[in-house]
Amino acid sequence: MPELPEVETVMRGLEPAMVGQKIAFVNKRRPDLRVPFPKNIKSVLEGARVLNMTRRAKYILIHTDQSHVLVIHLGMSGRILIETNRDYKPQKHDHIILTMADKTQIIYNDPRRFGMIFFVKNGEFEIHKAFKDMGPEPLGNDFNxxxxxxxxxxxxxxxxxxxxxxxxxxxxxxxxxxxxxxxxxxxxxxxxxxxxxxxxxxxxxxxxxxxxxxxxxxxxxxxxxxxxxxxxxxxxxxxxxxxxxxxxxxxxxxxxxxxxxxxxxxxxxxxxxxxxx
Ligand SMILES: [Zn+2]
The missing domain is CATH 1.10.8.50 (Helicase, Ruva Protein; domain 3)
Structure with missing residues (x-):
């Protein structure tokens, strides 16, 4: 299972492939993981520019110029592949593929599907059920x-x-x-x-x-x-x-x-x- 350091590493690996770029296309290859994908995932993300990424606990938060933050949790077996080969053919368990403006594909693959991809509206983390009762980040200054x-x-x-x-x-x-x-x-x-x-x-x-x-x-x-x-x-x-x-x-x-x-x-x-x- 990916622990906090793996999640942090995945986020740092994604940053150069996504930050500053627009998401051109969202290919949803099934309706859900542990929870359904947001119904508006295509309309919100296609054309959205990725501004930056942060991590909260084991969630990766992808902030865009839209009103929703894309949240990714890798669950038990989730992995993310950065694919620059334009002829890449989706593999088994590739559940969602984001194609960036430069044609790089960000592929979420998860055989067991305990992962989650959902939206939180900007400014609503404090009241969202996944985040509202969370304690401090262990690497933050407010953990002592x-x-x-x-x-x-x-x-x-x-x-x-x-x-x-x-x-x-x-x-x-x-x-x-x-x-x-x-x-x-x-x-x-x-x-x-x-x-x-x-x-x-x-x-x-x-x-x-x-x-x-x-x-x-x-x-x-x-x-x-x-x-x-x-x-x-x-x-x-x-x-x-x-x-x-x-x-x-x-x-x-x-x-x-x-x-x-x-x-x-x-x-x-x-x-x-x-x-x-
Ligand atoms: Zn000892």
Whole structure:
């Protein structure tokens, strides 16, 4: 599943192919993904000029000179291909294709169709159901230890579960929650409301660091991908703790290997020597 760093990488890859250009043609090859495509998607987008792109949580927001913002979520298996070959023949699972004024095709492909493409009217993000209850962006300046402490106050759920709650912080995801807690030396089972400000200080820094490193890695893999196939969306990471059950801890190298537990149906990987409640 694409996590925040992949989504950020996809957005950065799309920018040079779309920003400043008009969308010439919208080819809708089915009526929907997880939700129906907007009925007015052709009339709004054809002729619209792309002004800029932003990301909120795992949503890519494409701002145009029209009154609607195009929102893309990659779901479980969505990918975007930038195709400059004018003779490209649509493939299976290519669900929507935007042809830019310079004939570059932006292809949304999604075998499982859990992705979403919809409009939000300019200025209505604050009241839109997908966005209104979202917590702060983990990489933003308004995400810091005092903010996190306020959002965790009184919570008896585990810190791991709390970090996956989009009202606490958005877009962190299972992998990066595991990695950040490991690097911060905080047990994933610690009660969320019980962690000191000093330790949350470390945790917020580690959250930002793991995400930034992944985005940097995505940037380099993006260059490789663009040379190879034009496909955006997936790359290999190396993780310190995630998916390393039974292996030696890279920090303490103690005899106790990395453990896996299940919290709210999601695997958590941690080192019981390094990570304390
Ligand atoms: Zn360890």
């Amino acid at each position: 230890a005092p903010v996190l402490q306020a959002r965790l106050k009184g919570k008896t759920t585990s810190i791991k579960q709390a970090l996956l709650d989009q009202r606490v912080v958005v877009g962190l995801g299972n992998i990066y929650a595991c990695e950040a807690l490991y690097e911060a030396g905080i047990s994933p089972q610690a009660a969320a409301g019980s962690i000191s400000l000093a330790r949350l200080e470390v945790l917020t820094q580690k959250i930002k660091n793991v995400l930034k490193r992944a985005i940097d890695a995505g940037g380099s893999s993006l260059r490789d991908y663009r040379q190879a196939s034009g496909e955006l969306g997936y790359f290999q990471h190396s993780f310190l703790v995630y998916d390393r059950e039974g292996q030696v801890c890279k920090i303490c190298a103690s005899k106790k290997p990395i453990q896996r537990i299940v919290q709210s149906g999601r695997s958590t990987f941690f080192c019981s020597t390094c990570q304390k409640r």
